Amino acid sequence: MTALAIRSLAAELLNISRERGVTVATVESCTGGLVCGALTAIAGSSCMVQGGLVTYSNEAKTTLAGVPQALIAAHGAVSEPVARAMAEGGRARLGSRLAVSITGIAGPGGGSEDKPVGLVYFACAGEGGTLHRERRFGPLSRDEIRERSVLEALDLLREAALTLP
DSSP states (O other), X not given: OHHHHHHHHHHHHHHHHHHHTOXXXXXXXXXXXXXXXXXXTSTTGGGTEEEEXXXXXXXXXXHHHOOOHHHHHHHOSSSHHHXXXXXXXHHHHHTOSEEEEEEEOOSSSOOOSSSOTTEEEEEEEETXXXXXXXXXXXXXXXXXXXXXXXXXXXHHHHHHHHHOO
């Protein structure tokens, strides 16, 4: 069911993007490129997808997306400020109207009391500003957290695309 939902949402986003002339980029950490992969699995997506950055390490977040090291040091890689900086940096570097970012803890390890497994931050940078979401997907498997993160990112992109003129 999830694979079908992802494909359906990606196709819907492609249709909206064609109608509104929206281009998108992705900056992904815990999803490792799955959002960009879902978008490019749809025939004709080259009119919409500018590119994707997989910024799994802190160094990649800084080097590829321009996230300041001090921001990561102050808030941690899994945080709303870093998600915002990832989206804004990806949008600027890839020249898209929208860029979505995902950073989180997919597990099964790596969580803490403050930042448990399943905590994921999303941001979508666009011409009118940056939207963000925080989700706590709870005690799910790594694959389930990543799948739900893809759906959430696509939904955030769809929401942002519908608000553009």
